[in-house]
Amino acid sequence: MEQKLRIRLGQLLSSFSFALDVAENRYYNHSRRTAYIANCIAEEMELDKEDLIDIYYTSLIHDIGMAGYLSRHNVERIHFDKELKRDHCYTGYKILEKLPLKDRMKEYILYHHEEWQGTGPFGLKGEKIPLVCQIISLADYFELFFLRRIEDESYIVNLDQISRWLEANKNKRFNEDICQVFYEVTKKEKFWFDLRSTNIEQALRDIEPGKNVCIDMDDLFKISEAFAMLIDSKSRFTYEHTKGISEIVGNFASYLGYNPIMVKKLVIAANLHDIGKFVIPSEILEKPGKLDYKEFQRIKSHAYYTKLILKQVEGLEDIAEWAGNHHEKLNGTGYPEKLDWQRISREDQIITLADVFQALTEDRPYREGMTPRKAMDIMEDMAGKGDICKEMLSHFKQVVL
Ligand SMILES: [Fe+2]
Ligand SMILES: [Fe+2]
Ligand SMILES: [Fe+2]
Structure with a gap:
């Protein structure tokens, strides 16, 4: 009977991402929100199911390599400092070697901080950066450097603000087309309501791709x-x-x-x-x-x-x-x-x-x-x-x- 133990991978990664996110109490919901935002972009782009699943799982644990660093460095600094970025990407890559996940997820973790113009930690440029990573990277930065800076969690945001932020980053950090897609996503009120901390968990449950993917x-x-x-x-x-x-x-x-x-x-x-x-x-x-x-x-x-x-x-x-x-x-x-x-x-x-x-x-x-x-x-x-x-x-x- 017990041999049949089947655990839903999405649920497991989501709950463990909670553990990583509450680390030091400074990082609350970062991975979950990143997963949600990345998924919205991928859906808007009509990517296939396999990509959606990869994006979802990778986003949830994209900063897994940071677990041992948080005590020493502030989260935002880790996302800014090139050395620290390279370190936690590489550490994450090594941890993934021990996890029974698809091989390509290792690479996605390794390259989640690459930048469109080639200024990321491993210098990948433009189309050389896997699409999954390009999407996660936008979602990740947006969560930390836009969303998190809005004091009021009701997130009543003016679209001009988003445009300006995307304008400043497009063709530098992010691909222009993905910026455009994301802009469309932000026009939906539901997107903003879902991101509130009271709603994110349920929102994530609703959109979870590959609900039936189980591990033994x-x-x-x-x-x-x-x-x-x-x-x-x-x-x-x-x-x-x-x-x-x-x-x-x-x-x-x-x-x-x-x-x-x-x-x-x-x-x-x-x-x-x-x-x-x-x-x-x-x-x-x-x-x-x-x-x-x-x-x-x-x-x-x-x-x-x-x-x-x-x-x-x-x-x-x-x-x-x-x-x-x-x-x-x-x-x-x-x-x-x-x-x-x-x-x-x-x-x-x-x-x-x-x-x-x-x-x-x-x-x-x-x-x-x-x-x-x-x-x-x-x-x-x-x-x-x-x-x-x-x-x-x-x-x-x-x-x-
Ligand atoms: Fe204990
Ligand atoms: Fe990261
Ligand atoms: Fe992150």
């Missing part, structure tokens, strides 16, 4: 591994945190006798358990001293976001639970839902135990990692207080010591 468990596994790497790269102190946990979860679940499909699903949950960390500013994740109350509350939100992001994808409901509950405690003193033993599943506990053990044994900004024995002593204390289950811990010990 193996592809989901690969995607989760790539995201695990991105999550880990967000902080140099946790650069192997997820990887470590996933390994332990795989071993522990097999030891407990789960079938191979369940083991795989649990490892996927482990890979994604901290996906909500994208939302937390790196300054807080990397703070060397003790966190103050506010900072700790923000840290706590990562588990909430993990569940929120994963729940957006049909078919990931149980994985979302296991991943999102990794900071809950059996005595109800965990976070963020204060669940207790009646509501915490065995699968939740597998992720939790692995997370606690991994956290104790790895170096942190304020202390060095402990030995496995010392970590186990602390976990015994936790079991004594009712945070975690004694019986589960005794099994766990067999796996990690």
Whole structure:
């Protein structure tokens, strides 16, 4: 039964793009709006379905190579500075090598900042730039350097303003014909209404091309591994945190006798358990001293976001639970839902135990990692207080010591 796990790729990329977009809270909805705008242009141009699908997926993750940079540079700067542009395009290209997506998407990511007159990071010029990239590039810049600069989100925009913006960029950054097509798009009131943050999610759902494109468990596994790497790269102190946990979860679940499909699903949950960390500013994740109350509350939100992001994808409901509950405690003193033993599943506990053990044994900004024995002593204390289950811990010990 579980072998039939089918996940809609569009939904998955859209929810993960949300994770990338909320990074540092500065970039809200950028990828989703870019996908929407690019799709409107492509539809106006009457491109075929395959192109529409490529544009949609590529736009959603076009800045995937930026995930590790956001803490260090401001988003607009990354879109301006030639070096940074080249870097995040190339990083994105490399990440795509690990994702089970069409090969040409790699190139689309690599060239999403090329400019019509040849002044982009890789110097491609005119028709040499893939059409998909030309469209995404216009949508991307328009989102950041036009839309985002309008203070009032009702977006009552005068068409002259658009004309001027296009006039200033055409034949330089963008192809003249695409500018013309886009101008036609902006005449539709619906376009502007759809872009508002209250409406963008629904608008995107409506226009999603290739709604039936699905991936299976193996592809989901690969995607989760790539995201695990991105999550880990967000902080140099946790650069192997997820990887470590996933390994332990795989071993522990097999030891407990789960079938191979369940083991795989649990490892996927482990890979994604901290996906909500994208939302937390790196300054807080990397703070060397003790966190103050506010900072700790923000840290706590990562588990909430993990569940929120994963729940957006049909078919990931149980994985979302296991991943999102990794900071809950059996005595109800965990976070963020204060669940207790009646509501915490065995699968939740597998992720939790692995997370606690991994956290104790790895170096942190304020202390060095402990030995496995010392970590186990602390976990015994936790079991004594009712945070975690004694019986589960005794099994766990067999796996990690
Ligand atoms: Fe970009
Ligand atoms: Fe972008
Ligand atoms: Fe966590």
